[in-house]
Amino acid sequence: MVEAPLTCDVLIVGGGPAGLSVASRLPDDVKTVIVHQDQEIGLPIRTSGGCWTDDNDRLGIPPEMYNVLEVNEAYADEAHAIIPLKGNLPAILDTPRLYKWLASQSDHKDRDLMLGTKFTSARRLGDGRFESVVRSRDGVNRKILSRYIVDASGWHVAVLRALGLSAARPERLGVGTEYEYPLGDNAPDRGIIFLGTKVPSGYGWAFATALGTLRIGVGVIQPDTDASPRKLLDAVVADEALLKRYKLKLEGEPIVHSGILPSVAFEDRMVWGNVIRVGDSANFATPTAGEGIRICIELGRVLGEHLGRAVTSGRDGPLKAYEHRARRQLKTNYKWGFLVNTRIAKYGPKEWNASVRRMAKLDTASVTGLLRNDFSRKKIMAMASSGGRAWVRARLNRLKRA
Ligand SMILES: Cc1cc2nc3c(=O)[nH]c(=O)nc-3n(C[C@H](O)[C@H](O)[C@H](O)COP(=O)(O)OP(=O)(O)OC[C@H]3O[C@@H](n4cnc5c(N)ncnc54)[C@H](O)[C@@H]3O)c2cc1C
Structure with a gap:
């Protein structure tokens, strides 16, 4: 039996923080379908969930969904620093719980959530609508007709690739592996990052979570290195002296x-x-630390509001306003962040030792700016006066010329 196509106003591909946040802000009566290839929202876990308390307050994330890190430290081969963070502290999100909470914000709307369903292809019909094909886990194909499609599929960029709007998946990827242990005797409010020989072209982290566990992980940039994060992490967890x-x-x-x-x-x-694209399919994660959840939620909600206006008015102005907003918020900061990203990807142990020593001397605003990829003019000047002045000036000039 061939099932009749589903018809909707908006098809959202991907039920991560970006796609769920878009759905949460669409008007209640806009018919929306979310297709999500995983069986459950938020699982399996593919992210560390690092965030900042001020953003959580701003985004209305309930405090029971994260663990605040009061003590933050950085290690390089021959250097150690207490990272001088005050006020806006880092925290670790319980992402399965957070994502389910984000999903619940569109439960009352005219929205279908299709779990265990993969978007496989799309084509544009003569009447301007899109015909997408999705496949359930038991191999059944179904067609969905929609007026709009949102690509919230993360690094897969599934919709743009299917429609020939993007040729390939991103050529440079951050790839991470993390182990989660019982917290045991480890401090419940401490987070560390580690850099240098153990993590070429990347960094490692360990922190306590809201679930009474300890997570330790390693992320690298490929193909800058062909090292496997899992092998690097295995070497770290086997090294008793290092631990x-x-x-x-x-x-x-x-x-x-x-x-x-x-x-x-x-x-x-x-x-x-x-x-329209949103989230990691639009490179929303910060170039400095790979932090994307808060940006996906914030700009996902912005897209939901604008897309709602586009659906009801039939005009494309609101979508241009979303594009403009994302550009204004991210473009300059991400240019700076990407310069930092490509520079530190080449760091060896000597540079990391110097960097970690410098980190201890930076003021809170500068170190937070760097970790959060916030390169406002004031923060850049503060960084320039604490170290790396010549490099900052050269880049500032290059950016001005661009
Ligand atoms: C190792 C690692 C550590 C990270 N650490 C942090 C951190 O500490 N803090 C932070 O803020 N961010 C972190 N990030 C980044 C953060 O996870 C992403 O920026 C964020 O998850 C992007 O959200 P998204 O909704 O755009 O995409 P995703 O979270 O990738 O969600 C997209 C969803 O779409 C689904 N999907 C893909 N293709 C299809 C398809 N064809 N059909 C149906 N469904 C599909 C996928 O299964 C996926 O669940 C980390 C990322 C990694 C990899």
Whole structure:
């Protein structure tokens, strides 16, 4: 039996933070379908969930969904620093819970959530609508007719590739593996990052979570290195002297998480007629630390509001306004961030030792700016006066010329 096509106003491909946030802000009566290839929202875990308390307040994320890190430290081969963070502290999100909460914000709307369903192709029909094909886990294909398609499929860029709007997946990727252990005797409010020989072209992290666990992970940029993050992480967790230095105790069998995100220069086109991208499919994760969740939620909500206006008015002005907003918020910051990203990807142990020593001397605003990829003029000047002045000036001039 051939099922009749589903018809909707908006098809959202991907039920991660970006796609769910778009749906949360669409008007209640805009018929929306979200297709999500995983069986459950938020699982498997593919992200570390690092965030900042001020953003969580601003975005209305309930405090029970994250664990605040009061003590933050950085390690290089021969350097150690207490990172001088105050006020806006880092925190770790319980992402399965957060994503389910984001999904619940469109439960009351005219919205279907199709779990375990993969978007496989799309074509534009003569009447301007899109005919998409989705496949369920048991191999059944179904057609969906929609007026708009949102690509929220993350690094897969599934919709843009299917419609020939993007030729390939991103050529440079951040690839990470993380092990989750019981917290045991480890501090419940401490986070560390580690850099240098153990993590070429990337960085490592360890922190306590809201679930009473300890996560330790490694992320690298490929193809800058062909090292496997899992092998690097195995070497770290097997090195007792190193763990002692990091003040970590790992006990029991870990749960394994792994994930991928794009690590390419920001491109500011978001809209192709009635096809719109948001989240990692639009390179929203920060180039400095690969932090994307808060940006996906914020700009996902902005897109939901504008797309709602476009659907009801039939005009494309609101979508251009979304594109303009994303460009204004991210373009300059991400140019700076990407310069930092490509520069530090080449760092060796000597540069990391110097960097970690410098980090201890930076003021809170500068170090937060760097970690959050916030390169406002004031922050750049503060960084220039704390170190790296010649490099900052040269880049500032180059950016001005661009
Ligand atoms: C190792 C690692 C660590 C990270 N750490 C942090 C961190 O500490 N803090 C932070 O803020 N960010 C972090 N990020 C980045 C963050 O996870 C992403 O920026 C964010 O998840 C992007 O959200 P999204 O909704 O755009 O895409 P995703 O979260 O990737 O969601 C897209 C969803 O779409 C689904 N999908 C893909 N293709 C299809 C298809 N064809 N059909 C149906 N469904 C499809 C996927 O299964 C996926 O679940 C990390 C990323 C990685 C890889």
